Amino acid sequence: MMKKTNKLLFIIIITTFLSCVHSSKTEKYQTHRNIVINVQDKVKEIEIKDVLIGSIAPLYLLGEYLIIGDPKSNDKLIHIFNKHNFSYMTSIGTRGQGPDEITNIGHIAIDENHHRFYVSDHVFLVSATINRITGLL
Numbered sequence: 001m002m003k004k005t006n007k008l009l010f011i012i013i014i015t016t017f018l019s020c021v022h023s024s025k026t027e028k029y030q031t032h033r034n035i036v037i038n039v040q041d042k043v044k045e046i047e048i049k050d051v052l053i054g055s056i057a058p059l060y061l062l063g064e065y066l067i068i069g070d071p072k073s074n075d076k077l078i079h080i081f082n083k084h085n086f087s088y089m090t091s092i093g094t095r096g097q098g099p100d101e102i103t104n105i106g107h108i109a110i111d112e113n114h115h116r117f118y119v120s121d122h123v124f125l126v127s128a129t130i131n132r133i134t135g136l137l
Contacts, residue, residue, distance in 0.1 A: 013080055054070050063112070067081075079091045
């Protein structure tokens with residue numbers, strides 16, 4: 001009985017080791033690794049004289065506007081620029097704990113269909129539209 005058990009155990013171990021070997025008939029590799037594109041001449045510096053923006057400021061696009069959420073700002077937390085020429089338009093979202101103020105800015109969600117964006121505030125959900133903010137459209 002012991003010999004049969006040892007043989008069975010040996011067969012199971014060998015089968016396990018042999019089944020772990022996997023040889024693929026197709027090899028995965030990159031064929032176009034040497035294509036390098038220099039984008040240095042396409043990068044533009046944006047000069048902003050009217051507003052200071054912190055180093056960690058996510059960017060969002062909505063229609064013709066570039067929206068920058070700046071969690072490090074002391075006053076206004078959301079800055080709006082023209083996305084084509086980067087001209088400053090306005091800043092909104094006053095920091096504070098009162099009505100219509102943002103305590104701690106979170107994510108900005110873009111709604112292209114209704115031309116508005118939503119700002120999460122770890123306490124409230126603040127909604128604003130481009131029309132109401134800039135009065136341009």
